[in-house]
Amino acid sequence: MKKRTETRPIKVGDIQIGGQNKVIIQSMTNTKTKDVEATVQQILRLEEVGCEIIRVAVLDLEDAKAIKEIKKHIHIPLVSDIHFNPDFAIEAIKSGTDKIRLNPGNIENEEKIKEIVTLCKERHVPIRIGINAGSLNKKYEHSEESMIASAKDHLRILEALDFHDVALSFKSSDPIECIKAYRLAAETFPYPLHLGVTEAGGLLNSSIKSSVALGNLLLDGIGDTIRISISDDPIEEVKVAKKLLRVCGLRNDVPNLISCPTCGRIQYNMLPIVKQMEDYLEKVNKNVTVAIMGCPVNGPQEAKRADVGVAGGKDSAILFKKGQIVTTIPQDKIMETLIKEIEEF
Numbered sequence: 001m002k003k004r005t006e007t008r009p010i011k012v013g014d015i016q017i018g019g020q021n022k023v024i025i026q027s028m029t030n031t032k033t034k035d036v037e038a039t040v041q042q043i044l045r046l047e048e049v050g051c052e053i054i055r056v057a058v059l060d061l062e063d064a065k066a067i068k069e070i071k072k073h074i075h076i077p078l079v080s081d082i083h084f085n086p087d088f089a090i091e092a093i094k095s096g097t098d099k100i101r102l103n104p105g106n107i108e109n110e111e112k113i114k115e116i117v118t119l120c121k122e123r124h125v126p127i128r129i130g131i132n133a134g135s136l137n138k139k140y141e142h143s144e145e146s147m148i149a150s151a152k153d154h155l156r157i158l159e160a161l162d163f164h165d166v167a168l169s170f171k172s173s174d175p176i177e178c179i180k181a182y183r184l185a186a187e188t189f190p191y192p193l194h195l196g197v198t199e200a201g202g203l204l205n206s207s208i209k210s211s212v213a214l215g216n217l218l219l220d221g222i223g224d225t226i227r228i229s230i231s232d233d234p235i236e237e238v239k240v241a242k243k244l245l246r247v248c249g250l251r252n253d254v255p256n257l258i259s260c261p262t263c264g265r266i267q268y269n270m271l272p273i274v275k276q277m278e279d280y281l282e283k284v285n286k287n288v289t290v291a292i293m294g295c296p297v298n299g300p301q302e303a304k305r306a307d308v309g310v311a312g313g314k315d316s317a318i319l320f321k322k323g324q325i326v327t328t329i330p331q332d333k334i335m336e337t338l339i340k341e342i343e344e345f
């Protein structure tokens with residue numbers, strides 16, 4: 001089985017995927033790509049929360065041409081997502097795309113495939129072959145083995161042209177099927193794997209499905225880049241991806257929030273503070289663990305691994321660090337005290 005440190009690395013712009021233990025976070029815009037301003041604005045927001053590679057849909061030549069202008073205003077590599085039409089791929093590469101997502105077996109014109117591969121080689125543009133369980137060629141039965149066989153069909157075309165700058169994905173809306181397919185892929189191919197559960201639902205559903213599927217794979221050492229697919233603002237995809245990688249021990253530039261579920265012992269309005277802290281921590285890039293606990297009786301002890309935390313009482317709250325009580329603070333100063341501590345950490 002090829003672990004992520006053993007896959008054949010590719011370069012997407014200035015970012016390496018594969019051959020290392022860093023797992024790259026991707027997302028996809030949901031604007032019309034030809035609407036350059038809206039697309040750029042969305043990408044800049046995604047960059048701000050930690051998106052490292054962005055994919056855009058290319059549905060026509062206008063979208064493909066817009067990439068040139070979009071690239072002038074963004075700071076992360078851009079991937080063009082293309083189905084079937086080779087001319088859109090050629091135009092996207094000429095516009096400066098850093099990678100394309102394209103299944104060569106879906107293109108009948110061999111000359112066009114050769115042209116795409118030649119351009120990709122000249123400009124160091126890798127290709128992701130994306131296998132989706134739901135849209136397998138009709139000649140295949142629905143199974144993980146079929147997903148692997150389908151990838152081999154597409155790969156054969158590229159490898160025959162001596163093109164190996166490839167990443168692969170094997171997405172399904174069923175997390176268990178994803179796990180099986182990616183495990184099989186890691187045993188079969190040397191190429192980096194782009195992990196994702198597709199059509200995973202809204203924030204809650206996708207977070208659970210993606211955590212089960214991707215969490216299992218990532219902890220096994222499988223997966224070089226991830227996209228969490230959520231029916232929501234793509235910002236949420238990046239937030240979930242970062243938290244998932246943190247929980248899997250693959251990121252230490254993401255804070256960790258510990259907070260108790262509250263119970264009958266609680267004596268203050270804790271939940272709005274947890275919400276505010278979650279929002280604040282979205283933009284903090286530090287390996288800091290923060291605790292917000294419901295009562296001073298159990299709080300500091302239960303959260304003793306937190307770098308800094310508070311436990312609210314009836315009229316005040318205690319501030320603690322690594323389980324040791326430091327001082328008492330007024331309840332209306334909880335947020336500002338914690339923010340100061342986090343900034344100084």
Ligand code: SF4
Nearest residue numbers: 260262263266294295
């Ligand atoms: S920290 Fe206190 S309020 Fe929170 S769950 Fe534990 S006992 Fe209950």
